Amino acid sequence: MLVPGLAWAAAPLAVHVTRAARATYRPAIPVFARVRGPEHTMVQAPYDAIMAPLPVAPGSTVAAGAIVARLVPMSLAATVRALQAKAQAARTVYEQARVLARQGLVTPAHAQGLKALWRADVAAWHAAAERLARGAVRAPFAGSVRYTAAPGAWLARGADVVAIGGAGSVYERCALTVHEANRLYVGARALIAAGGFLRPAGHVYALAARADSLGFVHAYVRGLRAPLRPGQVLHLTLLGHRQSAIAVPRSALMVRHGRARVYVLHDGRARAVAVKVLRIDGRRVFVAGAVGRGAPVIDSGVARLRAGVAVRVIR
Known part of the structure; x- marks a missing residue:
């Protein structure tokens, strides 16, 4: 006598398979940005130093990245x-x-x-x-220079050195770790969540030359079209340098207990492969792990799959 439940359990599961492909993507860096008024920033001394002769005249206008001061360590x-x-x-x-x-x-x-x-x-x-x-202080963006220390002055760590002021619209300032800042570049796109999707929200127009006293690097973003007021806090996503990774369909990704995995077809059975999600972009997921280019990835019915279960590929 056949038991229907046992007969169904022994039958292979019908699944659809897609070949994993290698593609390029831009890593997404989620950050919180505070809206600032017309551009203005104060640069502090990173260590005890002596103010060297001024490289530019006070009140002059400099370009982004120009040297505006030089600090000479005491010894x-x-x-x-x-x-x-x-x-x-x-x-x-x-x-x-x-x-x-x-x-x-x-x-x-x-x-x-x-x-x-x-x-x-x-x-x-x-x-x-x-x-x-390396004691050169560079302007994070174009603007006018106003010095708060005279040449030859002794500066303690954290003392104000020079103020960079510019005219223009509001902008956003983000605090990044050094690792995150190394993945960015001037001109990188910024996105903002709107209607369940990430919409363009401007670009990074300047990066600080060094980290602040807390170890964060400041990135400056401009171009958001929505009405902004100084003091607002935005949740932005910055896109870094292009990188290459394995792309699989989003429907193939399974996350259980905080661990991401995909199932690969191997000898008529599903084999679970742990992966690290690098970025989710629409219907594609960029992953890193033991999934090679051209691997047959199961992208249907993954919620029913378990490691070693028999499957049958459908067209």
Whole structure:
């Protein structure tokens, strides 16, 4: 005697299969942005430093990314001068030893040893000079410059250095982690949720040169058409650099207990593969995991599937 329930359980499930494909996407970075008034920002000193001579005249207009101030760390400036003098002295000693080596008064190996010491001093000098050059303060956007510190002034960490003010409409400022900021670029698109979909909401027109005292990098967004008032908080989605990943149909994604997976057809059975969701874009999902290009992904009836269950492919 046949039991209907057992007969149904033994029958393979009818499913539809789609081949996974490789496609490009832009990673979505969700952020909260606060609406600001006409552009204005105050740049603070990231460490104890001395204000160097002003690179631009106060009140002048600069472009986005232009150097508006230079900060010299307290001890680093003296270190650079000392290393430079040491490198010059080492070169003088080497030149003398080279002449003496030609005359046979010292061995060539001795001259080569002095040359190695000279090059090591030059490398240390250049490394310190590069660290000193990193104290350049750049304007996050175009605007007029107003200094709050005079050249030669001692600046404690967090002290105001220069104010950048510009004219224009309101804009949004987002706080990003350093990792998120590295995935962005000037000109990146910004989206906002409207009617259940993500709508264009402007673009990133400036990125801060360095993180603030809390470790966040500020991104500035402009172009949102909706009426805005300074002080509003918006939930935006920023799109980063293009990346390549495996794309599967959205209907193939199954999330259980906070874990995402897809089912791949293998020898007439469903095999569960854990994946990491990179982005959901309409009817496609970009994932990372053990799903290769061309893998037969089951995209129908995934709620009934379990690992190892027999399936039958339908057209």
